[in-house]
Amino acid sequence: MAIQTKQQKPLTVLGCRFRGGQGKAGVEDGPVHLVRAGLIEDLNKLGYNINFDGHISFDDITEEINESKDPKIGRMRRPRLVSKACEKVYNIVEDHAKAGNIVLTLGGDHSLGMATIGGTIEAHPDLCVLWIDAHADINTPETTIQGWLHGMPVSFLLGLSKMEEYSWAKGRLDPSRIAYIGLRDIEDGEKETLKQYGITAFSMHHVDMYGIGKVVEMALSAINPEGDRPIHLSFDIDALDPTFAPSTGTAVEGGLSFREGRYICEAVAKTGKLVGMDLVEVNPSLTDPVSAKKTVDVACKLIRSAFGKSSKSHQEQSC
Numbered sequence: 001m002a003i004q005t006k007q008q009k010p011l012t013v014l015g016c017r018f019r020g021g022q023g024k025a026g027v028e029d030g031p032v033h034l035v036r037a038g039l040i041e042d043l044n045k046l047g048y049n050i051n052f053d054g055h056i057s058f059d060d061i062t063e064e065i066n067e068s069k070d071p072k073i074g075r076m077r078r079p080r081l082v083s084k085a086c087e088k089v090y091n092i093v094e095d096h097a098k099a100g101n102i103v104l105t106l107g108g109d110h111s112l113g114m115a116t117i118g119g120t121i122e123a124h125p126d127l128c129v130l131w132i133d134a135h136a137d138i139n140t141p142e143t144t145i146q147g148w149l150h151g152m153p154v155s156f157l158l159g160l161s162k163m164e165e166y167s168w169a170k171g172r173l174d175p176s177r178i179a180y181i182g183l184r185d186i187e188d189g190e191k192e193t194l195k196q197y198g199i200t201a202f203s204m205h206h207v208d209m210y211g212i213g214k215v216v217e218m219a220l221s222a223i224n225p226e227g228d229r230p231i232h233l234s235f236d237i238d239a240l241d242p243t244f245a246p247s248t249g250t251a252v253e254g255g256l257s258f259r260e261g262r263y264i265c266e267a268v269a270k271t272g273k274l275v276g277m278d279l280v281e282v283n284p285s286l287t288d289p290v291s292a293k294k295t296v297d298v299a300c301k302l303i304r305s306a307f308g309k310s311s312k313s314h315q316e317q318s319c
């Protein structure tokens with residue numbers, strides 16, 4: 001009988017060329033750039049059994065639900081388009097997760113988080129989530145100012161936003177099972193929601209105060225006290241400081257260093273509990289090509305670390 005090591009786990013990679021949850025063109029090219037940079041080969045070398053079927057296009061849905069068929073609902077922009085696209089991803093993720101695959105989703109914008117985590121919970125009901133981001137993305141249709149859905153996925157995951165158009169989104173994530181790291185741009189309505197539901201949230205202030213090692217330890221023990229729960233890592237590239245990841249739509253200064261971001265990924269890899277990851281909001285169109293490449297390369301490195309590639313210093317330390 002072949003010995004199945006952790007390294008041979010089946011890994012589905014979904015390139016989601018979706019931009020409807022925010023207003024800037026180009027984020028749909030993120031997955032293409034990540035794959036072109038050699039991400040699939042790298043993951044292969046790490047020993048995963050990769051299932052990558054080419055990128056998922058949302059052109060059909062975008063054409064069908066054009067702007068004239070998708071007027072605002074309250075302040076929400078493109079609500080039907082985002083729902084349709086996310087429902088599609090939700091179903092794919094659910095199938096692959098139920099088949100026992102780890103699912104890596106390359107965005108695309110962060111509205112996809114409601115689909116990837118929602119689909120993963122169907123396969124792993126005891127899932128917990130680390131959300132790495134400058135933003136809390138927990139606006140509801142009532143609290144949103146901008147109206148873009150990439151600022152709202154967490155509220156759908158927690159069942160705080162209930163709409164007929166989003167009936168597929170079951171809202172099964174318990175607020176005690178999500179923790180944030182990297183926050184530094186939160187709106188007042190979001191702050192109230194975080195407080196009301198007692199959600200674990202570490203801002204950059206906490207990272208400065210405690211250091212990234214302690215913050216990750218506290219975040220993981222809050223959402224996964226016994227260490228036995230499967231983990232989904234939702235990584236918005238704007239969690240990193242713009243000096244490391246400039247090509248993103250809602251960059252905010254004062255973010256995580258590359259090393260801090262990588263440490264988070266390594267710590268998650270070390271748990272052996274990763275079942276899903278999102279890497280979202282890489283928009284190569286927003287900067288000059290050198291800065292775009294820098295952002296793509298950093299994103300690839302984060303993914304590789306989450307899937308078990310140790311940084312040199314880490315290896316040296318453990319030898």
Ligand SMILES: NC(=[NH2+])NCCC[C@H](N)C(=O)O
Pocket residue numbers: 109110111135136137139144145146147148150151152185187236238250281
């Ligand atoms: N996934 C992101 N980059 N989200 C940015 C959200 C910004 C703002 N809080 C909003 O709700 O519109």
Ligand SMILES: [Mn+2]
Pocket residue numbers: 133134135236238239250
């Ligand atoms: Mn963000």
Ligand SMILES: [Mn+2]
Pocket residue numbers: 110133135137150236
């Ligand atoms: Mn985000």
